[in-house]
Amino acid sequence: MNKISYLAGVTAFGLTVWQGTVWIAGVPHFILPSPRRVAQVGWENRVLIGENALVTGFEVAMGLVLGVLLGAVTAVQLARSDRLYRLVMPLLVFTQAVPVFALAPILTLWLGYGMASKVMMAILIIYFPVTSAFYDGLTRVPQDVTDMARTMNGTNWQVMWRIRIPHALPSLATGLKLAAVYAPLGAVIGEWVGASRGLGYLMLLANGRAKTDLMFARLVVLAIMTIGLHLAVKRAALRMQWE
Amino acid sequence: MGCRFAQAVTDAPAIRIRGRYDIAGHRLFDGVDLELLAGQWTCLLGRSGVGKTTLLRLIAGLDSGEAFEGNIWVSDDNPLDGRISYMAQSDLLLPWLTVLENVVLGIRLRKEKPDMRRAMDLIGQVGLGGYRDEKPNALSGGMRQRTALARTLMEERPIALLDEPFSALDASTRADMQDLAARKLKGKTVLIVTHDPAEAVRLGHQIAVLTSHGLRLWQTPSSAPVRDQHAPETAIFQAELLSFLRGLR
Ligand SMILES: Nc1ncnc2c1ncn2[C@@H]1O[C@H](COP(=O)(O)OP(=O)(O)OP(=O)(O)O)[C@@H](O)[C@H]1O
Ligand SMILES: [Mg+2]
Numbered sequence: 001m002n003k004i005s006y007l008a009g010v011t012a013f014g015l016t017v018w019q020g021t022v023w024i025a026g027v028p029h030f031i032l033p034s035p036r037r038v039a040q041v042g043w044e045n046r047v048l049i050g051e052n053a054l055v056t057g058f059e060v061a062m063g064l065v066l067g068v069l070l071g072a073v074t075a076v077q078l079a080r081s082d083r084l085y086r087l088v089m090p091l092l093v094f095t096q097a098v099p100v101f102a103l104a105p106i107l108t109l110w111l112g113y114g115m116a117s118k119v120m121m122a123i124l125i126i127y128f129p130v131t132s133a134f135y136d137g138l139t140r141v142p143q144d145v146t147d148m149a150r151t152m153n154g155t156n157w158q159v160m161w162r163i164r165i166p167h168a169l170p171s172l173a174t175g176l177k178l179a180a181v182y183a184p185l186g187a188v189i190g191e192w193v194g195a196s197r198g199l200g201y202l203m204l205l206a207n208g209r210a211k212t213d214l215m216f217a218r219l220v221v222l223a224i225m226t227i228g229l230h231l232a233v234k235r236a237a238l239r240m241q242w243e
Numbered sequence: 244m245g246c247r248f249a250q251a252v253t254d255a256p257a258i259r260i261r262g263r264y265d266i267a268g269h270r271l272f273d274g275v276d277l278e279l280l281a282g283q284w285t286c287l288l289g290r291s292g293v294g295k296t297t298l299l300r301l302i303a304g305l306d307s308g309e310a311f312e313g314n315i316w317v318s319d320d321n322p323l324d325g326r327i328s329y330m331a332q333s334d335l336l337l338p339w340l341t342v343l344e345n346v347v348l349g350i351r352l353r354k355e356k357p358d359m360r361r362a363m364d365l366i367g368q369v370g371l372g373g374y375r376d377e378k379p380n381a382l383s384g385g386m387r388q389r390t391a392l393a394r395t396l397m398e399e400r401p402i403a404l405l406d407e408p409f410s411a412l413d414a415s416t417r418a419d420m421q422d423l424a425a426r427k428l429k430g431k432t433v434l435i436v437t438h439d440p441a442e443a444v445r446l447g448h449q450i451a452v453l454t455s456h457g458l459r460l461w462q463t464p465s466s467a468p469v470r471d472q473h474a475p476e477t478a479i480f481q482a483e484l485l486s487f488l489r490g491l492r
Contacts, residue, residue: 144335147305151329152398154352162351166339242339 033213042217049202053221056199059115059187060229063122064179070123071130071179072172078131079138079164080156092128100125101189108194118190118198125186126179133175137168166242173237180233184226199225254319255401255432256326257281260302262313264294271297271310274457279402281318284425284433284468286443288461288484289453290491295436296332298453299404302434303329328398332406332436334391336379342366343375346393365393368423370416384411392420396427403428405435409442421446425469440484444477445470450484454491461487 015035021027022034029037042049078085104121111117141164149159191200199222206215257280263273271294279285279302289295300306302315304323317323328349336345346366347357366375369389371382379387388411395403408424409417425446437443443450443461446468450461461484464476471477 144331144333145337147300147303148329148331148335149352150305151303151327152349152352153325154349155354158352158354162348163337166337169339 030210030212033216037213038216038220041213042220045214045217049199049218049221052197052199052202052218053225055115055197056118056184056187056191056222057225059118059190059198060122060183060225062115062119063187064126064183064229066119067123067126067183068130068176068179071127071175072134074127074131075134075138075168076160076165078135080160085135092131096128100186104189104193107190113194113196118187118195121190122183122186125182129178129182130172130175133178134168134172137171138164140171141167169240170243173240176233176240177230177237180229181226184222184229188222255282255430256321257318258302258323258402258432259316259318260298260313261315262311264297264301264312265310266294266297270455272453272455272457275313275453277451277458279432279434280449281432282430283448284428284435284446285449285451286447287434287436287451287453288438288440288443288488290488291438293453293455295453296406299329299406299434299436303327303404305329323402326400327402327404328395328400330391330395330403330405330408332410334379334387336387336390336394338379341376341378342371342382342390345379345390346397348394349398362393362397365396366390369393369420385413385416388412389416389420392424396424401431403431403433403435405433407436407438410438417442422469440481440488441472444480444484445472452488452491 018035022029022032033041074088078088100121103124104117107117107120107124111120138160145163145167146159149163154162187198188200188203191198192204195201199218203215203218203222206212206218257278259276259278261276263275264271275298277285277287277298287295287298297306301311302323304327315323337348340348343359343362343366344351346362347359350357363372363375366372369392371386371389371393374382374386379390382390388408392408395405395408405424409420412420421442435446444464447463448468450463452459452461462480464470464474464480466474466476
């Protein structure tokens with residue numbers, strides 16, 4: 001309850017400052033539309049915005065799920081074999097030198113204007129942070145515990161499943177929180193580069209036609225979605241703590 | 244033939260370790276020659292930092308062995324791997340598992356089917372019957388140590404290496420746990436590290452004191468463990484052992 005009233009307070013304060021700026025400075029609406037105007041335009045376009053928000057939301061969700069899954073599986077495999085780690089990790093680090101954003105046009109070229117290229121963007125952008133965070137946790141099980149498991153003659157898979165993975169869950173949670181921030185970025189940038197649907201596409205469209213109020217309405221929706229995702233992931237991350 | 248082999252592996256063997264150990268460029272101990280008698284309890288004492296844990300880990304096969312120069316013999320010539328239950332100096336409970344799950348950890352790691360009845364029995368016997376579904380964070384230090392003891396006893400292996408297993412317990416619980424361990428580990432080859440002369444005299448068939456110059460066997464009373472702490476003989480041995488330990492520098 002306290003948290004909700006705090007959130008409401010902050011939002012109200014932000015809106016007041018925004019509205020106040022527009023009034024006092026007399027900023028023209030095509031530079032900075034008033035919150036009232038944004039709300040009005042947003043409501044008038046609710047169907048269009050809603051449909052495209054769904055598209056973007058789906059891209060983000062798919063990218064997040066696939067990226068985390070892929071990252072987690074990679075981390076487990078790397079943690080199982082030092083050889084593999086020495087082979088693969090330098091490659092991964094090297095790929096990080098290429099800004100993923102620079103790949104967006106290529107992905108669009110290869111995967112088309114549809115959702116696939118945006119999902120791929122999101123995956124690429126979160127894959128490395130998830131992999132490296134989870135790998136850290138998997139390989140930092142205290143030596144004493146590993147020794148104990150050895151005297152118990154545990155099988156590699158059981159030790160992985162019952163000790164290493166649970167031990168690494170808080171690290172994975174850290175990676176997950178990062179991923180939740182990055183995934184929408186990836187999807188929206190993908191939409192900017194080439195798309196016929198999605199919030200990012202709509203924003204670009206509105207911007208091009210100097211419909212600033214429309215653009216703001218879409219921006220607000222995107223922000224709300226991102227915050228919602230952040231909260232959901234934070235809640236999931238909390239359940240992954242054992243400390 | 245196969246039968247005789249199985250017999251040999253489940254029987255508690257004698258173990259002899261002889262050699263010296265260097266750590267970080269300096270000699271930790273030299274001239275150690277210790278025989279753990281088959282099916283008997285050996286108590287190991289010695290000043291803090293003298294290398295008791297190191298010796299235990301060597302026998303458990305947990306040391307890289309780089310710094311160890313010497314030999315470990317097993318009376319039945321079978322490898323020790325898979326025959327040792329090891330209780331480390333810290334409890335090593337996994338915080339995401341309950342007491343019960345921690346106790347059956349070894350069995351689960353080997354992908355065998357745990358005997359839950361026996362596990363719950365053991366948990367009851369270490370006095371944690373009401374805490375079986377609690378996570379370790381909800382337990383006191385002594386309760387955690389007793390959980391670790393139950394986990395070690397659950398392993399039911401012919402050799403037990405216990406590193407200060409009762410150090411966190413109050414005097415009366417400690418005596419109870421000593422009795423329990425003595426009962427459960429009867430006929431097994433046991434090496435137990437302790438700082439408590441009374442514990443050593445109460446439990447040991449054999450008492451060894453580790454110093455940087457080597458290992459010294461200390462007299463035990465002629466009676467068999469677990470010894471009665473009221474017996475005058477026990478008290479005298481305790482007092483003498485304590486004086487000896489105090490004299491070590
Ligand atoms: N990983 C390590 N690297 C370097 N030195 C170590 C390491 N582990 C232990 N030592 C040293 O080895 C010595 C013996 O340690 P050990 O744990 O065997 O002592 P201990 O007799 O069990 O002591 P305590 O009674 O306090 O448990 C100590 O002096 C310690 O400084
Ligand atoms: Mg020690």
